Amino acid sequence: MISFAGGYPASDLFDTDGLQAAAAQAWQVSTRCLQYGPTDGLPELKTQLLALMARRGVTCTAEEMLVTTGSQQGLDLLLRILLAPGDTAVTEQPAYPATLQALRLQQANIVTVPVDGDGIDVGVLAARLDSGAIARPKLLYTVPTFANPTGATLTRERRLALLRLAVQYRFVIVEDDPYGDLRFAGAAVPSMLALASEVEGARDWVVHFSSLSKVVAPGLRVGWTIAPPEIARRCVIAKQTVDLCSTPWTQAIAARYLAAGSLERHLPRIAQAYRGKCEALCDGLRAQFGDAIAFHQPEGGMFVWARIPGVAIDALLPNAIASKVIFVPGKAFFADNADPASLRLSFAAPNVDEIREGVARLQHATHATRTTRKASAASVSA
Amino acid sequence: MISFAGGYPASDLFDTDGLQAAAAQAWQVSTRCLQYGPTDGLPELKTQLLALMARRGVTCTAEEMLVTTGSQQGLDLLLRILLAPGDTAVTEQPAYPATLQALRLQQANIVTVPVDGDGIDVGVLAARLDSGAIARPKLLYTVPTFANPTGATLTRERRLALLRLAVQYRFVIVEDDPYGDLRFAGAAVPSMLALASEVEGARDWVVHFSSLSKVVAPGLRVGWTIAPPEIARRCVIAKQTVDLCSTPWTQAIAARYLAAGSLERHLPRIAQAYRGKCEALCDGLRAQFGDAIAFHQPEGGMFVWARIPGVAIDALLPNAIASKVIFVPGKAFFADNADPASLRLSFAAPNVDEIREGVARLQHATHATRTTRKASAASVSA
Structure with a gap:
């Protein structure tokens, strides 16, 4: 995972x-x-x-x-x-x-x-x-x-x-x-x-x-x-x-x-590592998802907030877990009127290779979610 | 102190x-x-x-x-x-x-x-x-x-x-x-x-x-x-x-x-030390105060609770501090109807010699408190 x-x-x-x-x-x-x-x-x-x-x-x-x-x-x-x-x-x-x-x-x-x-x-x-x-x-x-x-x-x-x-x-x-x-x-x-x-x-x-x-x-x-x-x-x-x-x-x-x-001696090492991780995540999202995902690339910290328009993150999550990748659905962060297409991706813990692979798995799970949705829509309309 | x-x-x-x-x-x-x-x-x-x-x-x-x-x-x-x-x-x-x-x-x-x-x-x-x-x-x-x-x-x-x-x-x-x-x-x-x-x-x-x-x-x-x-x-x-x-x-x-x-190895050392301290305190109180103080000798822990009948502990405290000994007045432990003659004595921190000396100072301060009280009572009645 x-x-x-x-x-x-x-x-x-x-x-x-x-x-x-x-x-x-x-x-x-x-x-x-x-x-x-x-x-x-x-x-x-x-x-x-x-x-x-x-x-x-x-x-x-x-x-x-x-x-x-x-x-x-x-x-x-x-x-x-x-x-x-x-x-x-x-x-x-x-x-x-x-x-x-x-x-x-x-x-x-x-x-x-x-x-x-x-x-x-x-x-x-x-x-x-x-x-x-x-x-x-x-x-x-x-x-x-x-x-x-x-x-x-x-x-x-x-x-x-x-x-x-x-x-x-x-x-x-x-x-x-x-x-x-x-x-x-x-x-x-x-x-x-x-x-x-x-x-x-x-x-x-x-x-x-x-x-x-x-x-x-x-x-x-x-x-x-x-x-x-x-x-x-x-x-x-x-x-x-x-x-x-x-x-x-x-x-x-x-x-x-x-x-x-x-702290001053060590902090640059953490920041440099997080820069590499953040870039791997954001580059990966752009490469794998293209225009299908929206996010702001952060200048620091540990988190990328993203939207995948047209995809219900609640439906994506089980597919993602099946593909051995996990994230936090955005709705956890809303007091009201949750955005069902949002998700939080933390780049802090996984290494760069894991991040690249994780993004590929996320794309695969997203594709599966869209396909299932279309299939069930087709079966409903049939 | x-x-x-x-x-x-x-x-x-x-x-x-x-x-x-x-x-x-x-x-x-x-x-x-x-x-x-x-x-x-x-x-x-x-x-x-x-x-x-x-x-x-x-x-x-x-x-x-x-x-x-x-x-x-x-x-x-x-x-x-x-x-x-x-x-x-x-x-x-x-x-x-x-x-x-x-x-x-x-x-x-x-x-x-x-x-x-x-x-x-x-x-x-x-x-x-x-x-x-x-x-x-x-x-x-x-x-x-x-x-x-x-x-x-x-x-x-x-x-x-x-x-x-x-x-x-x-x-x-x-x-x-x-x-x-x-x-x-x-x-x-x-x-x-x-x-x-x-x-x-x-x-x-x-x-x-x-x-x-x-x-x-x-x-x-x-x-x-x-x-x-x-x-x-x-x-x-x-x-x-x-x-x-x-x-x-x-x-x-x-x-x-x-x-x-x-813990099992060290605990007996603490208990033994506290026994010696508690005995020094209680023996000292009996020797210095005789019947003028009332307390139960505890079988463990860190505290002796005492009453000095006829002595207002609020008046004793400044005299005690002047004699370089300190304790907690009992009223701190009451939600209501505080007993003004009560005090808490902890034997945990001071060593046995300090405890003996501290009790002597407490007796001295108590004597001074009683004397002052009698003197001011006399001056009022005069």
Whole structure:
């Protein structure tokens, strides 16, 4: 089975040497990491993460940051302190399913705004806010850079417009940024948090999540939240009740890994590998499908979002599995009005040869799906 | 400053050699622990935890178990799936403050039942249930063995009576058992979960939490929940949204540590050390305070709960800090009607010499508090 389905980073690109060295060093420095740690994160890790954020163009303080069990926990904590049942939360559509699930768990009123190749359609959002069609949103969740599932990156202009809307309509922009460092083409766009300094008052309305899961390893479970101090403080209080602290041992390892400069050294290897994989996937799709498939080639991240017009992806999936290739049907990413012709293809885990073969199998399965459909249409009309 | 305040285990009793060996082995076996893991826990860890529970007299299946970020997360997940706002939750009083906080976060109606030297007063509970004074409780939270803060252990007879009440009144017994293996005196009492097999239908009403935090190291953040399969399944679904999985790296280390038999080898060293510390504390209290203090000497765990009749602990605390000794005032552990003369003393972290000196300082501070009180009473009457 060749899998385009996973949302996992490539295991064979983990920097095992760097992590092993960091693990040994963390232990030599102190076995303090065996004890409970501060709820907001180990100070030595926060120092490294603040430096990492500074390299990404964000100046912030330790009081604005908390370390979480992956950025997933950051979202859970934020929603728990911010959302009351029935509060309106805006998401891009299609969106990361775990976010939709987290919003449902908080009984949010989920309102969706469509995404195109340039990210969430801020013009549509502005019109709906102006008309009152979206009333008093509490927050807007977005993955503005190399989104899951679309791979799209929000343009700088849209980011600035979105920041202005947040200030005007007083909602929190929840920026989830696990993939931003995985750029392998095009010019970098600053994060919403970095750009917030260009829009008066906007910094008060941005909560930023990031994570080492996609650039170092998920097995550390190290994510972090940057939020206005009062929101950060309330997240820390909630975290005291939720799990006291994220794993101090792997926090200490992450701190040593970052302090050693290993992330900067290793990141280009991951980005280069992902570029090759992404090109293999996109070149393969163009070669095998021609005009029968539509997609935007992403400039980073792990995902290609595609449409195969006229093909019901629900019917394609079993044929694909029979051909030993798998993907995630697009409908998993919709809160409502799912696009039945859409699918998400992740290029992160398979190697280039597997990707080429996987695309050929997908084409074969698509052909089989079309043929079956025509045959059953013919039998119905007969 | 000598601290009796901490709820942390003794750092100098961590089995650093055993953990270092386990960490090296976990890595040699596979770097799979760098990837995301199953939400319910790494299979190799669950296998070891099932074996550990079997040694504790509990037979259960993998479907009934999930690994959590400390047992604290187990409680948070359970309350989220089980409690609606306004639902009644019964706790022992005094109780672990983070539990009270978690119940408040879920907007529970908290009802308390008093604890004596034999644990929660099941007779009082039964009378209140029978009279309808406690109506339709959803759950009862208890630390039945070496409780935090009281150090008390619920008798076997009370455990069986409590299990029968749970079946009769259809509430979930939430058994938190982080300290059970830290017995250094007296005869072992089976956990509520182990005893549930002796009361028809009771197994369906027991959720059990345990943890490696107090017997191995908190820095692993490895806890686990054992629950009826449907409750366990719902906790796993909630955990997918909350943090996807607890840290796979330290789960893998914990699995190797347990597989190597290191816990059984090391545990007697911790228990022996805690026995010496507990005796030093209790002997010191008797020698320094005589009849002026009341406490039950615990048979395990980390805590001594004491009362100094006629002394306002709020007034004692600043004097104690001035004498360079600290503890937790008892009122922190009450949901209502706090006992102003109570305090919690933890003997886990300080060494025996520090404990003796700390008790002398506490006596000194108590004397100063009484003297000041008499002096100000005299000055008022003058």
